Each structure stands twice: as C-alpha cells, then as structure tokens.
Amino acid sequence: MATPLLSVRDLVVEFPTRRGVLRALDKISFDIAEGEVLGMVGESGAGKSLTGAAIIGLLEPPGRIAGGEIWLRGERIDNLPREKMRRIRGRRIGMVFQDPLTSLNPLYTVAQQLIETIRTHIDVSEKEARKRAVALLDRVGIPAAGRRIDDYPHHFSGGMRQRVVIALALAAEPELVIADEPTTALDVSVQAQIIDVLKEICAERGASVMLITHDMGVIAETADRVAVLYAGRLAEIGPVRDVIQAAEHPYTVGLMGSIPTLTQTAERLTQIPGAMPRLNAIPTGCAFNPRCTRVMDRCRVDRPDPAERPGGRQVACWLYDNAMESADE
Amino acid sequence: MIAFILRRLVQSVIVMLTVALVAFALFRFVGDPIASMVGQETTLAERAELREALGLNDPFIIQFWNFVARAATGDFGISYRLQQPVMELIVSRLPATLELALVSGILAFVFGVGFGVYTALRRGNWVSGSIMTISLIGVSLPTFLIGVLLIWVFAVELQWLPSFGRGDTVYIGEWWRTGLLTQSGRASLILPAITLGLYQMTLIMRLVRAEMLEVLRTDYIKFARARGLSNRAVHFGHALKNTLVPVITITGLQMGSIIAFSIITETVFQWPGVGALFIRSVQFVDVPVMAAYLMLIALVFVVINLIVDLLYYAVDPRLRVDRANARH
Amino acid sequence: MADFTPENRPNALARAWDSDIAYSFRRSPLAIIAALVSLIIILAAVLAPWLAPHDPFNPASLNLMDGFTPPMEPNAFTGNVYWLGTDNQGRDVFSTILYGARISLFVGFMAVLFAMVLGITLGLIAGYRGGWVDSLLMRVADVQLTFPSILLALLIFGVARGFIPPAYREAMAIWVLIVAIGLSDWVQYARVVRGATMVEKNKEYVQAARVIGAHPAKILLRHILPNVMGPVLVIATIGLALAIIAEATLSFLGVGVPPTQPSLGTLIRIGQGFLFSGEWWILLFPSITLLALALSVNLLGDWLRDALNPRLR
Numbered sequence: 001m002a003t004p005l006l007s008v009r010d011l012v013v014e015f016p017t018r019r020g021v022l023r024a025l026d027k028i029s030f031d032i033a034e035g036e037v038l039g040m041v042g043e044s045g046a047g048k049s050l051t052g053a054a055i056i057g058l059l060e061p062p063g064r065i066a067g068g069e070i071w072l073r074g075e076r077i078d079n080l081p082r083e084k085m086r087r088i089r090g091r092r093i094g095m096v097f098q099d100p101l102t103s104l105n106p107l108y109t110v111a112q113q114l115i116e117t118i119r120t121h122i123d124v125s126e127k128e129a130r131k132r133a134v135a136l137l138d139r140v141g142i143p144a145a146g147r148r149i150d151d152y153p154h155h156f157s158g159g160m161r162q163r164v165v166i167a168l169a170l171a172a173e174p175e176l177v178i179a180d181e182p183t184t185a186l187d188v189s190v191q192a193q194i195i196d197v198l199k200e201i202c203a204e205r206g207a208s209v210m211l212i213t214h215d216m217g218v219i220a221e222t223a224d225r226v227a228v229l230y231a232g233r234l235a236e237i238g239p240v241r242d243v244i245q246a247a248e249h250p251y252t253v254g255l256m257g258s259i260p261t262l263t264q265t266a267e268r269l270t271q272i273p274g275a276m277p278r279l280n281a282i283p284t285g286c287a288f289n290p291r292c293t294r295v296m297d298r299c300r301v302d303r304p305d306p307a308e309r310p311g312g313r314q315v316a317c318w319l320y321d322n323a324m325e326s327a328d329e
Numbered sequence: 330m331i332a333f334i335l336r337r338l339v340q341s342v343i344v345m346l347t348v349a350l351v352a353f354a355l356f357r358f359v360g361d362p363i364a365s366m367v368g369q370e371t372t373l374a375e376r377a378e379l380r381e382a383l384g385l386n387d388p389f390i391i392q393f394w395n396f397v398a399r400a401a402t403g404d405f406g407i408s409y410r411l412q413q414p415v416m417e418l419i420v421s422r423l424p425a426t427l428e429l430a431l432v433s434g435i436l437a438f439v440f441g442v443g444f445g446v447y448t449a450l451r452r453g454n455w456v457s458g459s460i461m462t463i464s465l466i467g468v469s470l471p472t473f474l475i476g477v478l479l480i481w482v483f484a485v486e487l488q489w490l491p492s493f494g495r496g497d498t499v500y501i502g503e504w505w506r507t508g509l510l511t512q513s514g515r516a517s518l519i520l521p522a523i524t525l526g527l528y529q530m531t532l533i534m535r536l537v538r539a540e541m542l543e544v545l546r547t548d549y550i551k552f553a554r555a556r557g558l559s560n561r562a563v564h565f566g567h568a569l570k571n572t573l574v575p576v577i578t579i580t581g582l583q584m585g586s587i588i589a590f591s592i593i594t595e596t597v598f599q600w601p602g603v604g605a606l607f608i609r610s611v612q613f614v615d616v617p618v619m620a621a622y623l624m625l626i627a628l629v630f631v632v633i634n635l636i637v638d639l640l641y642y643a644v645d646p647r648l649r650v651d652r653a654n655a656r657h
Numbered sequence: 658m659a660d661f662t663p664e665n666r667p668n669a670l671a672r673a674w675d676s677d678i679a680y681s682f683r684r685s686p687l688a689i690i691a692a693l694v695s696l697i698i699i700l701a702a703v704l705a706p707w708l709a710p711h712d713p714f715n716p717a718s719l720n721l722m723d724g725f726t727p728p729m730e731p732n733a734f735t736g737n738v739y740w741l742g743t744d745n746q747g748r749d750v751f752s753t754i755l756y757g758a759r760i761s762l763f764v765g766f767m768a769v770l771f772a773m774v775l776g777i778t779l780g781l782i783a784g785y786r787g788g789w790v791d792s793l794l795m796r797v798a799d800v801q802l803t804f805p806s807i808l809l810a811l812l813i814f815g816v817a818r819g820f821i822p823p824a825y826r827e828a829m830a831i832w833v834l835i836v837a838i839g840l841s842d843w844v845q846y847a848r849v850v851r852g853a854t855m856v857e858k859n860k861e862y863v864q865a866a867r868v869i870g871a872h873p874a875k876i877l878l879r880h881i882l883p884n885v886m887g888p889v890l891v892i893a894t895i896g897l898a899l900a901i902i903a904e905a906t907l908s909f910l911g912v913g914v915p916p917t918q919p920s921l922g923t924l925i926r927i928g929q930g931f932l933f934s935g936e937w938w939i940l941l942f943p944s945i946t947l948l949a950l951a952l953s954v955n956l957l958g959d960w961l962r963d964a965l966n967p968r969l970r
Binding site for chain 1: 547551552554555557558559560566570571644647
Binding site for chain 2: 811820905922929933944951
C-alpha cells in the first residue's frame with residue numbers, strides 16, 4: 001500500500017486547566033490518501049476543528065499535543081521546530097476557516113494578502129506573484145479578477161470573500177487543504193457553489209481535502225470517506241456511501257437519523273436523546289454509553305477501540321467485537 | 330473625501346465658536362475689564378468714556394462678533410498683569426511648549442507602542458511583568474511628583490542634568506527660539522520631557538497591549554498564521570497595523586492632553602512656556618491671557634482631531650466608503 | 658455598559674453578593690494592604706488634632722531654633738528630636754503631614770460627594786426626560802471628557818476666583834477648589850445613572866406609580882439608586898484617588914488651598930524649595946504619604962471594580 005498523504009496516529013490533545021487536564025482528543029487515528037476528500041463530522045465540541053488545528057500546528061495555548069504522531073507523506077510533522085512547521089503551513093497544508101468575514105485582514109487589499117502569501121513560500125518576483133494571484137482569483141470564480149484584486153475585503157460579499165479565502169489557502173499550491181466548516185457562515189444559496197469550487201480546484205491540482213463540517217449533506221456529496229467523531233474519539237470511519245447507507249456505530253446511526261431526506265419526508269426525524277458529555281465528565285468505557293440505545297454492560301467498563309470492519313471501515317463499538325459478532329448475527 | 334473634510338471643518342468651526350463664546354463670557358463678565366485696565370485715580374467720567382470707546386456698551390452679539398474678529402487676527406487685548414499684548418506673550422512662549430510637547434509625545438508614542446507590543450507578545454515573562462507593574466505605579470503617580478523626584482535623583486543627587494529652564498537657546502527664523510540645537514538645551518529638555526511623557530506612555534502602552542492581545546485572537550491573524558507567514562509578518566505586518574487604528578485616535582487625543590499637562594511640567598521645571606504663563610494668569614485672574622489660552626488649547630484640540638481623522642481615514646480602508654461601496 | 662436591572666441583581670442575592678466581595682477581599686493581599694494603608698492614613702488625618710505631637714499652626718508652639726532638624730536626630734541647638742524632622746520654621750514634619758492629609762482628604766471627599774450628587778441628579782434628569790435635555794447634557798459630557806480634567810479644574814478655579822472679591826479669595830479657596838474638582842468629574846456618574854434610568858423608566862412599576870399619582874421620579878430614585886450603588890461606589894473610589902491627586906496638583910501649582918492651610922500638595926511645593934540645600938526630608942515624607950494614599954485608594958478602586966463586576970467600564 002502506498003504511503004498515505006497524511007497519517008494521524010493515536011493523536012491526543014490536552015488542555016491543562018486549574019481543575020486538571022482535559023483530554024479534548026483521545027487517540028484519534030486516520031489516514032488521508034493522495035487526492036482523497038475526507039469528511040469529518042460530529043457535534044460541536046467533538047474535536048473536529050481541534051484535529052485540524054493540531055495537524056497544521058496551530059493549537060491555541062494552553063492546548064497541546066500530548067501523544068501520538070502526525071505524518072505528512074512519510075515525514076513526521078507534529079514535533080517539527082516552529083520555523084520548519086511554519087514553512088509547511090500554507091505551502092504543503094492549506095487551511096480555510098469558517099467565517100470569511102473575519103478571515104481576511106480588513107486593512108490590506110486582496111492583492112497584498114495574496115502576493116504576501118505567494119512570496120512567503122515561492123521564490124517569485126512581485127510581478128509574477130501578482131500574475132499568479134489574478135489567475136487564482138479568476139479560477140475561484142471572481143469576476144473581473146484583474147480589477148477586483150486591488151479591492152479591500154469589505155468590498156466583497158460573503159460568498160466572494162470565501163472564494164478569496166480559498167484562493168489564499170491554495171496560493172502556494174498545498175498538497176492538503178483543511179477546510180474547517182467553510183460554508184457554515186454563508187447563505188444557503190452560495191454554500192453549494194463554494195463547496196464545488198473547493199472540490200474542483202483541489203481535484204485539478206491533486207490536492208487532498210479534509211472537510212470539517214456538521215452538514216452530512218455536504219459530506220455525502222463531496223467526500224470520499226467520512227470520519228465520525230464523538231467526544232474527542234473516533235466513532236466510525238469508512239467510505240461515505242457505506243457509512244451513510246449502513247451506519248454501524250449507534251451514534252452514527254443516530255446522526256444519520258437526524259438528517260432529513262427527500263425520500264422520508266413524512267417520517268419523524270429521530271433524535272439522539274441526551275447531549276454529548278463535557279470533556280471533564282466523559283463516562284468510563286464507551287463515551288457514548290449513556291445515550292446509546294444498544295448499550296451493554298461491557299460498554300460501561302471497557303473502552304472500545306476502532307476495529308477493522310469489512311470494506312475498509314473501522315468502528316469503535318463492542319457490538320462488532322469479533323468475539324461477540326457470531327452471537328450477534 | 331472632500332465632503333468628509335468639509336464636514337469636519339464645519340464641525341471644527343462650530344467647536345471653536347463655542348469655545349470663543351466661553352472665552353468671551355470669561356473676558357466680559359469675570360471681573361470688570363475697566364477696573365483691571367485703569368488706575369485707582371481714574372474718574373467715573375473717564376471710565377464711562379473708556380467703556381464707550383472699548384465698545385463695552387454695545388449689544389452682546391456685536392461685542393462677541395468683535396471679539397471673534399479680533400481673535401481671528403490674533404488680537405486678544407493686553408494682559409492685565411504684564412501690560413503687554415497677550416498674543417506677543419503667547420507667541421514668545423509657544424516654541425518652548427511645543428518643543429517640550431512634541432518631544433514628550435514622540436517619547437510616549439515610541440516607548441508606549443514598543444512596550445505595549447513587547448508585553449503583548451511576551452506575555453508572562455518577568456520583563457513584561459515588571460513593565461506592567463511599573464506602569465501601574467506610573468498611572469497613579471501625580472505628574473508633578475514624578476518631576477520633583479526626577480529632579481531630586483538626576484539633578485540634585487547625581488547632578489547629571491539641569492533641573493530648570495531651557496538651557497541655551499538659539500533663534501530659528503524670526504521668532505522661533507529653539508533649545509534643540511544646543512547641548513545644554515537638549516540636556517534641559519530630558520527631564521521635563523520624561524515627566525510629561527511618562528503618564529501618556531503608560532496609557533498608550535496599556536492600550537496597545539490590550540488592543541494587540543485582542544487582535545492576536547482574531548480569525549485573520551489565525552488565517553495569516555495558517556498561511557505560513559513568518560512571525561514577523563504576522564506580528565508587525567498584520568497585528569500591529571490593526572492595533573494602531575484605535576491607538577492613533579487615542580494617541581492624538583493624548584497629544585492634546587500633553588499640551589494641557591505641560592502646565593504642570595512647566596511649573597515644576599520653570600520651563601518658560603505658555604503653560605507657566607497660564608498658571609500665573611489664573612493666580613492673578615489675568616482674564617485676557619486665560620481667554621487666549623483657552624482658545625489656543627481649543628485650537629490645538631481641533632487641529633489634532635482633524636489630523637487624527639485624516640490619519641484614520643488613511644489607515645482604515647473601511648472608512649473610504651465612497652469608492653465602490655455597493656459593489657458585490 | 659453592563660445591565661443593572663433588578664432582575665439581574667435581586668435583593669435576595671444582595672447578601673450572597675456581599676459575601677462574595679468579602680471572599681474576594683480575603684483572597685487579594687493587594688486589596689488588604691491597600692485598604693489598611695488607606696485606613697491608617699484616613700484615621701491619622703481625622704485624628705490629627707489628637708495624634709499630632711505639635712500643632713503646626715499655632716505660632717506660639719513653634720521655635721525657630723528647631724528649624725531644619727533632620728529626622729531622628731537631636732536638634733543642634735535645642736536637642737529636640739523629631740521623627741520626621743522639621744521644616745525651616747521649626748514645624749514638625751510629621752504633624753504637618755497629618756494636618757496636610759486632613760485637608761487633602763477633606764477636599765477629596767467633598768469633591769467626590771459634590772461630583773456624585775451632581776452626576777446622579779443630572780443622570781436621572783437626562784435619563785428620565787430624554788429628548789433634547791438628554792442630548793444636551795450628554796453632548797456637554799462628551800465635550801468635557803475630551804479635555805483633561807485638570808485643565809478644566811484650573812479654568813473653573815480661575816473663573817470662580819474672578820467672581821469672588823479679592824478679600825474673600827483666601828477664605829473661599831477650599832470651597833472653590835472643591836467645586837472646581839467636583840465639576841470636572843461628574844460625567845461618569847451621570848452616564849451610569851442615565852443608563853439605569855432609561856432601562857427602569859419603562860418598567861411597569863413606574864407606570865403604575867404614575868397611575869396612582871405618585872411622582873415617578875421619586876420611585877425611580879428609590880429603585881435606581883440601589884441598582885447603581887456598585888458602579889457608583891467604584892467610580893467614587895477611583896474618583897477619590899483622582900480628586901486627591903488633582904487637589905495636590907493644584908496646590909502644588911500654587912492655585913489650590915491657601916498657604917495657611919497647607920495640604921500634601923502644598924507641603925511638597927514647599928519641600929521642593931529645600932531640595933538643593935539638602936533638607937530632603939521636608940520633601941520626601943509628604944511625597945511618600947501622597948503616593949501611598951493615591952496608590953492605595955486607586956488599587957482599592959481597581960479591586961472593587963473587578964470584584965463587583967469584571968465587565969464594568
């Protein structure tokens with residue numbers, strides 16, 4: 001098997017607080033293959049954004065990586081010196097944030113911000129950088145890019161600004177783009193366009209995407225595989241079609257049940273009872289056990305680790321424990 | 330842009346007229362101008378004559394108009410105390426005050442921004458901690474006490490620097506006497522400039538620190554980091570520029586305060602500026618000088634406000650709405 | 658501006674709140690020290706006539722031979738020992754400081770009281786009346802805030818002196834000073850009270866009061882004052898530090914209290930004159946007292962602000 005582009009192994013992120021250390025990510029492992037789009041879903045606070053921040057090396061202090069490894073094309077990047085990591089950011093891993101209105105510095109023109117980014121990573125002349133910047137803006141779908149490039153961010157609408165943000169994230173042609181809820185802050189009418197632009201350009205350039213969202217619809221349309229996070233742990237990961245159509249982890253099942261679909265309009269949407277536990281009150285055993293409809297005694301004692309399932313899936317649930325499986329079926 | 334400047338100018342004129350009204354009321358109603366001008370032996374008839382000659386019997390609005398018209402040409406009458414034209418007194422002392430205020434303003438801005446940025450970027454190390462603690466004391470310390478203590482340490486005990494006056498001065502042009510071009514003039518400026526600038530420096534420093542910490546938490550700084558920009562570019566290219574937008578306003582207004590606070594510093598260091606002149610005029614109820622000083626300070630504030638607005642406009646593109654405002 | 662409606666600060670909570678403050682006070686060594694220092698200076702000032710070993714204003718008790726006695730050393734001629742030394746006229750520096758602090762604190766407290774009453778009244782009127790009264794008062798407040806209060810106090814002082822016949826200027830000086838400092842510092846009280854009034858005046862109980870014929874302003878006052886007590890107390894504490902500094906500054910400039918009633922600022926002004934001849938104690942001890950007083954009251958105000966409401970300001 002070829003080396004994956006990104007490989008996260010047993011990643012642990014902790015926040016030391018006055019009342020003890022909070023474990024925000026607990027032994028997360030996953031890979032992203034060359035050119036693949038990996039969706040990452042979960043409720044707010046499940047650790048989706050933290051995973052992205054940890055990969056790109058921008059955890060907000062006092063948060064820190066307390067264990068595990070992150071590999072980018074066979075090179076370990078979680079323990080790189082600050083300066084080396086900086087050169088990876090933007091150049092090899094790009095990032096798109098949630099809110100385009102606040103992601104751009106209001107005091108600089110789009111051109112200034114683009115050219116600065118390009119020239120930080122690629123040794124080109126100012127003129128060449130500008131040419132690339134205009135081409136990039138044109139590519140992300142900004143009309144009259146050559147003229148608009150000298151406008152300030154506040155001259156653009158929200159959707160247009162997010163296109164600028166995408167252009168900025170892709171300015172130095174990264175191999176991986178982490179998009180952290182890139183459409184949440186936008187009008188529903190432009191959400192699909194933005195996702196399309198992002199997907200198209202990344203496909204063109206062969207860049208992989210880690211798409212963080214809580215919108216299963218976006219995942220279904222865009223991602224190749226999907227990872228489901230719950231309370232800082234990986235619940236399930238696998239090909240999108242399989243996970244959506246035949247979710248295995250009870251949490252994923254509940255999550256899918258809460259999505260309206262055209263085919264089941266008449267049915268009442270199912271809801272998962274209760275709420276995700278706070279980080280300082282994660283139950284022993286499986287984190288989902290208090291809300292799980294299929295909870296067993298074992299779930300309250302032992303923590304299930306993600307286990308291989310047929311079709312390249314992994315599920316962290318005792319229901320699919322090898323010893324149990326024969327009895328279950 | 331033009332409309333913006335015009336609007337500001339009109340506002341400034343209104344402010345100046347209001348202050349002129351106060352100054353005029355001061356001039357007209359505080360004490361009796363005639364009694365202040367003439368000796369004890371002047372007869373009532375002579376007084377009435379003078380009253381008529383000075384136009385003090387005219388309607389209020391005419392008197393006010395005359396006052397404004399004269400003020401606009403720099404005529405504020407004769408000082409009761411010194412029996413010299415007020416404008417002459419002020420002009421001869423203005424360079425001393427302006428040089429002092431300018432040097433302290435620059436000191437306050439440079440060190441205030443420097444320390445503010447440093448303490449924001451190096452939060453938690455001991456140098457930042459001590460700078461913050463000292464600044465707390467600096468805010469509570471009365472300006473005159475700082476001056477007196479500086480004189481004690483550097484002029485009396487160590488005898489490094491002079492404790493009063495401007496030192497040697499030379500003329501630049503017709504009437505500008507400067508101390509900046511002579512050794513003793515520069516030495517004399519050090520202690521007063523520190524005294525006057527210290528308080529403003531701590532204010533600017535705390536403001537810059539708070540703003541910088543705020544800006545460093547914003548999404549565009551995170552995004553700038555995520556694009557791999559160097560720390561230097563993030564801190565000084567992006568964060569500092571955004572920090573300075575509100576800081577410019579406050580600093581501008583602080584410049585006005587510096588001129589006002591120079592009253593205290595000039596008294597402590599016997600600095601021959603307009604502030605010391607004003608204190609004397611308050612002590613002796615020398616109304617023409619008080620009125621003129623009031624107008625001068627108002628003018629300074631108005632001009633500084635205007636400059637601040639223009640700077641703001643230059644720094645923050647969001648204010649330049651007339652260009653492409655509704656473009657999407 | 659934080660919200661001070663009764664819903665947020667019910668009376669039942671008031672007691673718990675108090676204990677919260679007590680708790681935060683016990684936890685803050687800086688606040689304890691500041692409170693102790695302020696208390697000692699205030700007590701010493703109030704009790705000055707009983708505490709002071711000498712009466713510095715009674716010429717009969719002065720002996721010029723005692724002049725310029727250094728601290729803790731016997732005088733060369735008389736052999737008298739003074740803790741903090743004496744000044745040129747043989748006045749005991751310790752005693753002058755006690756009496757000086759008394760005057761500084763008196764002016765400070767009275768100026769704060771004046772500013773508070775004026776600010777609360779104008780704030781109530783502005784908030785209750787609204788309309789042009791409100792706009793006018795708030796515009797005046799805005800303009801006043803752009804000018805440094807020391808300049809304003811100086812101007813008011815100068816104008817007031819112009820109105821008072823020269824013969825009474827000395828006697829009235831302290832009151833003129835109080836009014837000048839108070840007038841330059843009413844804005845913050847007015848703003849807080851105005852905000853609270855605008856929130857309260859549309860409440861049902863005010864409308865109800867109007868129906869039964871009671872004057873709503875009276876009821877507003879009864880309900881608003883408890884609500885704004887916290888912020889007003891904070892503003893007043895910090896205002897006290899500012900007023901003490903303002904008084905000292907004006908007196909130092911020679912436009913404050915008359916030399917016959919020296920405050921700490923006057924003492925420092927006198928002390929500066931002896932700096933070059935080596936009598937440092939005449940300057941140092943009043944300076945330390947003023948610094949300790951201003952700093953501790955300031956710290957107390959800072960602490961109070963954080964303890965009552967971290968979001969205030």
